[in-house]
Amino acid sequence: MGLTKRIIPCLDVASGRVVKGVQFTEIRDAGDPVQIARYYNAVGADEITFLDITATSDDRNTILETVEKVAEQVFIPLTVGGGVRTLEDIRNLLNAGADKIAINSAAVKHPEFVGEAADRFGCQCIVVAIDARQRNDHWEIFTHGGRQATGINAEKWAIEMAQMGAGEILLTSMDRDGTKKGFDLALTRTVTEAVSVPVIASGGVGNLQHLADGIQKGGADAVLAASIFHFGQYTVGAAKQFMQNAGIEMRI
Amino acid sequence: MQKIVVLDYGMGNLHSVTGALRKVAPGDQVVQAKTPEEVEGADRLVVPGVGAIRDCMEGFASQGFVPVLKQAVKAGLPVLGICVGMQIMMRHSEENNGVDGLGLFPQALKLLHCPFTPAGTRLKVPHMGWNQVTQQDNHPLWANIDDNSRFYFVHSYYVPAENNRWISGQTKYSVTLAAAMAEKNIFATQFHPEKSANDGLQLLQNFVNWNGHY
Numbered sequence: 001m002g003l004t005k006r007i008i009p010c011l012d013v014a015s016g017r018v019v020k021g022v023q024f025t026e027i028r029d030a031g032d033p034v035q036i037a038r039y040y041n042a043v044g045a046d047e048i049t050f051l052d053i054t055a056t057s058d059d060r061n062t063i064l065e066t067v068e069k070v071a072e073q074v075f076i077p078l079t080v081g082g083g084v085r086t087l088e089d090i091r092n093l094l095n096a097g098a099d100k101i102a103i104n105s106a107a108v109k110h111p112e113f114v115g116e117a118a119d120r121f122g123c124q125c126i127v128v129a130i131d132a133r134q135r136n137d138h139w140e141i142f143t144h145g146g147r148q149a150t151g152i153n154a155e156k157w158a159i160e161m162a163q164m165g166a167g168e169i170l171l172t173s174m175d176r177d178g179t180k181k182g183f184d185l186a187l188t189r190t191v192t193e194a195v196s197v198p199v200i201a202s203g204g205v206g207n208l209q210h211l212a213d214g215i216q217k218g219g220a221d222a223v224l225a226a227s228i229f230h231f232g233q234y235t236v237g238a239a240k241q242f243m244q245n246a247g248i249e250m251r252i
Numbered sequence: 253m254q255k256i257v258v259l260d261y262g263m264g265n266l267h268s269v270t271g272a273l274r275k276v277a278p279g280d281q282v283v284q285a286k287t288p289e290e291v292e293g294a295d296r297l298v299v300p301g302v303g304a305i306r307d308c309m310e311g312f313a314s315q316g317f318v319p320v321l322k323q324a325v326k327a328g329l330p331v332l333g334i335c336v337g338m339q340i341m342m343r344h345s346e347e348n349n350g351v352d353g354l355g356l357f358p359q360a361l362k363l364l365h366c367p368f369t370p371a372g373t374r375l376k377v378p379h380m381g382w383n384q385v386t387q388q389d390n391h392p393l394w395a396n397i398d399d400n401s402r403f404y405f406v407h408s409y410y411v412p413a414e415n416n417r418w419i420s421g422q423t424k425y426s427v428t429l430a431a432a433m434a435e436k437n438i439f440a441t442q443f444h445p446e447k448s449a450n451d452g453l454q455l456l457q458n459f460v461n462w463n464g465h466y
Contacts, residue, residue: 003383003425004402041449046382072271077404077447094302097267099406099447122303122336124378124406167378167408196366198376221376251382251402 004251005215005243006046006222007236008079008200009229011036014054016062033066037074040229043236045076046251049102049170049224052082053145060089064096071097081129081170090117094125102170104129105143108150111164118165127200128166130154132187133174139187146174154187155194162195169195170224173203180206180227188218200224208234208242215248253280254295256460259321259337260284261301261311265446269300269334272446276457288316296459297324300446301336305361305409306348308336318354325356325438330464332456333440335407338433341440347409357418357433357440361409364425375426378408385421385431385443391466393432393439393458394421401451403431403443410442437464 011018017031030036037048050070052063060083067080080093081102090101101121107114107128118126131146132139132154139154158169171191173184183201192199201220205211205228214223228234240250256277258270266284273282285291299321301308312318324331333341342353345361353361366377382402387394405423411430413422420439421432432441439459445452 003379003381003405006381068267071268072274075268075272075275075446075453076449077406077444094265095267097265097271099265099268099302099444119304120307124380124408125302167406168380193374196374196377198378198380221381 002249004046004249005220006200007211007239007243007250008047008049008222008224009040009045009236010049010051010202010224010226012053012226013050013063013066014052016066019053034069034073037070037078040236041074041076044240044251045236046222047077047079048074049079049081051102052080064092067093067096067098079127081127087117087120090121094121100125100127100168102127102129104131107161108141108143108152111160114161114166115164118167123165123167126166127168127170128158128161129170129172130158130161130191131172131174134184134187139190142174146177155190158191158195162197166197168198168200170200170202176204177202179204182206182210183214183218183220183223185213185218188214188220192219192221198222208239211239212243212246212248215243216246255293256280256282256296256298257291257294258282258284258298258300259291259312259317260286261308261315261317263301263303263308263311263336265300265302265444268446269298272453272456273298273460276453277460280460286315288320291320294324294329296330296464297321297332299331299333299337299340301334301338301340303336304348305336305339305345305353306351309340309351309353312340321354328437328464330459330462331438332459333438334446335442335444338440338442339409339411341438342411345409356438357411357435359411359416359418359430361411364408364410364427378406379410379425380406383423383425383443385423387421388419389434391420391434391439392462393434393455395454395458397451397454397458403441403445403448403452405431405443407442434466436466
């Protein structure tokens with residue numbers, strides 16, 4: 001009895017289309033964000049995250065339209081990230097139907113932006129996304145989709161962001177992303193123990209045991225995955241059943 | 253055809269609430285109102301709300317909605333408050349160094365703390381995710397919803413369930429908190445029915461069908 005752990009499929013969106021390979025046999029148009037979001041809603045995803053990977057100024061309105069269309073038909077929480085720089089960006093996305101906004105590079109550039117956003121919209125909708133890479137005995141955060149080193153220690157940064165007003169941390173291991181070797185559990189545990197806000201583990205999921213490990217060994221509150229769900233390797237339902245069998249409370 | 257009005261005072265997630273109401277009430281008129289004039293002729297009111305309570309209260313008041321809501325409550329219109337929409341109906345909140353609410357319920361909101369559980373893990377704040385709601389009465393808004401169903405929560409302040417005769421549903425998260433409160437024609441939820449998949453849509457469907465009597 002209590003709060004469940006969450007499974008969050010993550011979709012990369014560019015110019016109003018889901019990109020980076022999503023292949024469902026159940027869906028005719030595998031690039032339509034509304035169809036894909038509806039599918040994930042129907043199979044029991046606890047939330048859906050959209051990452052706007054183009055995020056040029058021309059595409060800002062496209063992502064708003066996409067969020068609006070999805071929010072009209074999908075009645076579970078939506079997180080949107082990618083290129084969020086101003087309070088106006090956040091306001092527009094929330095008005096379009098997003099529930100949470102992920103901020104990454106803009107937080108590094110102006111840490112006080114996270115504080116202003118949390119103060120204005122409430123910390124519950126401000127997610128700080130952290131992309132981290134291992135450096136000897138610690139982890140360093142990177143911005144701009146993992147291309148730019150910052151010299152900032154990930155653990156200290158997570159603490160600072162939570163104090164600033166982030167309501168949740170989306171923690172991605174750049175070392176593990178795309179490897180299918182499982183989450184960086186040491187990184188996950190270090191950050192979950194350092195902050196009192198929920199932490200979403202991301203990067204590296206290759207099988208269902210990895211998801212359970214993220215919760216049970218990493219201490220994460222939610223797990224985010226893309227390819228294992230997009231290509232039909234596992235369904236969200238099978239993942240939830242597996243995790244429940246492992247002793248994790250899930251919404252089945 | 254009835255007119256269902258969602259009060260728009262600049263505080264987020266209107267689109268989801270409106271979309272969910274349109275889904276469950278396809279034959280009705282669902283409108284977002286920014287002014288008291290646009291509320292005129294309403295058959296029922298929805299007060300959503302996302303964000304910090306000070307800005308929510310200020311936005312609500314500056315748009316002239318305080319007398320509108322009080323009038324609707326008096327007139328017996330079914331009213332649904334959601335999340336911060338429920339919170340502003342309370343007497344007071346600890347948030348933002350203390351903010352007075354509308355006082356439709358005499359309760360005060362407290363900050364959730366994050367104690368360590370017996371297992372040694374820390375409970376996270378905000379309370380974010382799917383938690384079980386134990387129904388405390390047979391309110392019409394619980395029709396066709398199983399007891400202990402899961403709804404989506406995201407909040408850091410809560411109304412205690414203890415000494416709360418308005419409680420309609422409660423949830424445990426280190427403390428026992430008010431998940432839903434009811435008083436005559438007002439029903440208010442701390443969780444987001446518009447984000448709670450099928451059970452949430454069922455609750456909204458029940459609200460749309462409710463005559464406001466309880």
